[in-house]
Amino acid sequence: MCHLDKIDNVNPGDYNVTARNHSYVKQLSKIKPQEAAQFLNVGVDTNEKARAGTFIQKDQSIIHCESVQAGVEVMGITTAVDTYPWLSDYMWKSIAPDKDRFTENANKIPHEGYFIRALPGVKVKDPVQSCLYISSEGFSQNVHNIVIAEEGSEIHIITGCATEEHLNSGLHIGISEFYVKKGAKLTFTMIHDWGENINVRPRSVTHVEEDGVLISNYISLKPVGSLEMFPTTYLDGKGAVAHFNSVLVAGKGDHLDVGSRIILNAPQTRAEIISRGIAAGGTIIARGDLVGKVDGVKAHLECKGLILQDGLMHAIPELRGYVPGVEMSHEAAVGKIDQREIEYLMARGLDEEEAVSTIVRGFLNVDIEGLPQALAERLDKAIAESYKDMM
Numbered sequence: 001m002c003h004l005d006k007i008d009n010v011n012p013g014d015y016n017v018t019a020r021n022h023s024y025v026k027q028l029s030k031i032k033p034q035e036a037a038q039f040l041n042v043g044v045d046t047n048e049k050a051r052a053g054t055f056i057q058k059d060q061s062i063i064h065c066e067s068v069q070a071g072v073e074v075m076g077i078t079t080a081v082d083t084y085p086w087l088s089d090y091m092w093k094s095i096a097p098d099k100d101r102f103t104e105n106a107n108k109i110p111h112e113g114y115f116i117r118a119l120p121g122v123k124v125k126d127p128v129q130s131c132l133y134i135s136s137e138g139f140s141q142n143v144h145n146i147v148i149a150e151e152g153s154e155i156h157i158i159t160g161c162a163t164e165e166h167l168n169s170g171l172h173i174g175i176s177e178f179y180v181k182k183g184a185k186l187t188f189t190m191i192h193d194w195g196e197n198i199n200v201r202p203r204s205v206t207h208v209e210e211d212g213v214l215i216s217n218y219i220s221l222k223p224v225g226s227l228e229m230f231p232t233t234y235l236d237g238k239g240a241v242a243h244f245n246s247v248l249v250a251g252k253g254d255h256l257d258v259g260s261r262i263i264l265n266a267p268q269t270r271a272e273i274i275s276r277g278i279a280a281g282g283t284i285i286a287r288g289d290l291v292g293k294v295d296g297v298k299a300h301l302e303c304k305g306l307i308l309q310d311g312l313m314h315a316i317p318e319l320r321g322y323v324p325g326v327e328m329s330h331e332a333a334v335g336k337i338d339q340r341e342i343e344y345l346m347a348r349g350l351d352e353e354e355a356v357s358t359i360v361r362g363f364l365n366v367d368i369e370g371l372p373q374a375l376a377e378r379l380d381k382a383i384a385e386s387y388k389d390m391m
Contacts, residue, residue, distance in 0.1 A: 010199045010226065012105035015140035015171045019059035022135075028054065028064060035133070035164075042160025042191040044131040052155075053116070055130040059139055060111040071122030072155070073115070074130075077144055080115030087115070090146050094177045094205035102201040106142040106173045113143035113175070118153035118184070127156040127189075132172065134163040134198070140171040147176070149184035149212075156187040163195040170198045178206035180214050182237060189217040196223035196253065204229070210237030210266070218246040218258070221364075226255040230287060233262045235269040244273045247364050250282030250311060259287025259316070264297040264326075271299040276364055279311035288330065289318040295325035305334040306363060 025031055028046040031039070036046040039056070048054060053067035053074040067074040081087050097107035114130050134141050149155050163170055172194065180186045194200055208214050214233060233242045244260040262271040277284040290299040305313035317330040337359050345355035 010171070010201070012101055012140055012171060012173070015169070016136070016138045017109045017140055017142070019136035019139045022058045022061040022063050025056075025063050031064075038162045038164075038193070039131050039133070039160060042131065042162050042193050043158045043189065044129045044160040050126045051129050052124050052126040053128040055114040055116070055128075056133065057112055057114070057131070057143065058133045059136050059141060062112055065114075067128075069124060069126065071119045071153075072124055072128060073117040073119070074128060075115045077113040077115050077146060080146070087146065090148070090177060090179065091144065094207065095175055095203055099203065102173045103175060103203055105140065106144060106175050106203075109140075109142055110144055111142045113145045115146050116155070116157055117148045118150055118155035120150040121152040122150075122155075123153065124155040127158045129158045129160070131160045131162070132174065133161075134167065134170045134172065136170075137167055138169045140173065142173045143175065145174065145176040147178045147186065147188070149180045149186040151181040152183045153181075154185040157189070159188070159190045160193070161190070161200075162193045163198055165195065167195055168197050170195070172198065172200045172202075174202040174204075176202065176204040178204070178214070180206065180208040180212040180240075182209045183211045184209075185213040185215075187215040187217075190219070192218075192220040192224065192227070193222045194224045194227075197225050199225050200227045200229070202229040202231070204231035206231070206233040206242075208233065208235050208237065208240040208242060211239045212237060212241070214242045216242070216244045216260070218244075220256065220258075221247070221249045223251050224254055224256070226257075228257045230259045230261060233260070233271075235262065235264050235271065236266055238266045239268045240266060241270045242272070246275045246277075246286075248275070248277040248284055248286070249364070250277070250279050250284045252281030252309075252311075254282030256283065257285040257287070259285075259289065261289040261291065262299065263291040263293065264299060265293050267294055267296050269297050271297075273301045273303075275303040277303075277305040277313060278360065278364065279305065279307045279309070279313040281309040281311050283312040283314070285312075285314045285316065287316045287318075290320070290328055290330075292319075292321040292326035292328050293323070295323050298327045300328070301330035303330070303332045304363075306360070307334065307336055308360075
């Protein structure tokens with residue numbers, strides 16, 4: 001298919017697999033102000049206000065890693081495997097190393113990644129924050145992340161991804177395996193600010209056990225060269241729940257192929273996928289796939305897109321039910337802003353630009369569950385700024 005040509009042409013062999021080592025930063029206040037500002041844009045606060053732990057990786061170097069709350073573990077993946085030999089059983093358990101050329105590259109030439117774990121029964125009050133940052137030209141950052149929410153625990157992770165502004169090329173390959181144990185709750189919020197020349201290839205799988213809850217929030221408002229991600233979640237235990245929210249903006253030259261698949265394998269499982277996308281000169285392929293394997297599951301998929309400038313907004317909702325008794329639905333819509341909405345707001349004192357801006361902000365402002373108030377306010381501001389960039 002022609003719209004996938006750009007993604008098919010991304011070759012890990014075209015990128016460098018080594019970069020200079022960066023020094024460890026014991027105090028986050030010593031982070032360069034420019035980098036600290038970029039981290040803050042993706043939800044990572046170097047002041048560590050209301051944070052349970054922090055992990056920051058720059059290129060192939062872990063430059064800061066610590067936990068500040070009891071019951072939460074934050075480590076580089078190499079240290080974690082050395083500390084817990086059993087962790088090797090989780091590595092590549094859910095994702096095959098030979099799945100594609102990106103997983104093969106990450107397996108052969110790994111560049112760290114994080115291990116984050118909430119111990120059994122621990123309710124983590126504040127989010128753990130992590131940042132994966134590329135500063136070297138033409139570098140392929142290949143990370144492997146493992147997250148475990150042990151039985152009865154609750155944890156929120158905010159992951160920000162960004163690059164230095166000067167980069168002309170780069171590749172990020174992120175292998176992430178998530179395990180939500182019985183009665184646990186994991187909220188995972190990812191905010192991307194990669195840069196208009198960076199190609200991004202996350203590969204993620206999650207397993208949710210009985211009565212476990214996964215809330216996944218994905219936000220990409222800034223330019224990116226190309227992005228292809230299709231995380232898969234297995235609801236393996238009775239009563240398991242998954243909610244996926246995504247907010248996407250594609251400016252001129254951007255190519256976003258983003259989706260989610262949830263497989264409902266157990267009775268009384270519930271799933272929801274909600275996607276909002278704006279094509280402002282770029283391409284968004286919004287995929288959603290819900291798979292009902294047993295009787296008594298409920299799932300809903302909602303995909304809505306606006307086209308503000310010439311581009312492509314391609315919604316691909318899929319439902320697959322294998323047995324009688326599944327309840328699955330989807331709603332998809334692609335179009336422009338209704339002129340009547342603009343006129344309604346203008347009649348109440350807004351000029352046309354203010355009216356359109358208000359509608360766009362409202363469209364993108366999905367009620368994302370689990371965001372700290374400060375981050376929610378920052379995202380609202382980012383949405384407003386993204387509208388200005390689009391126009």
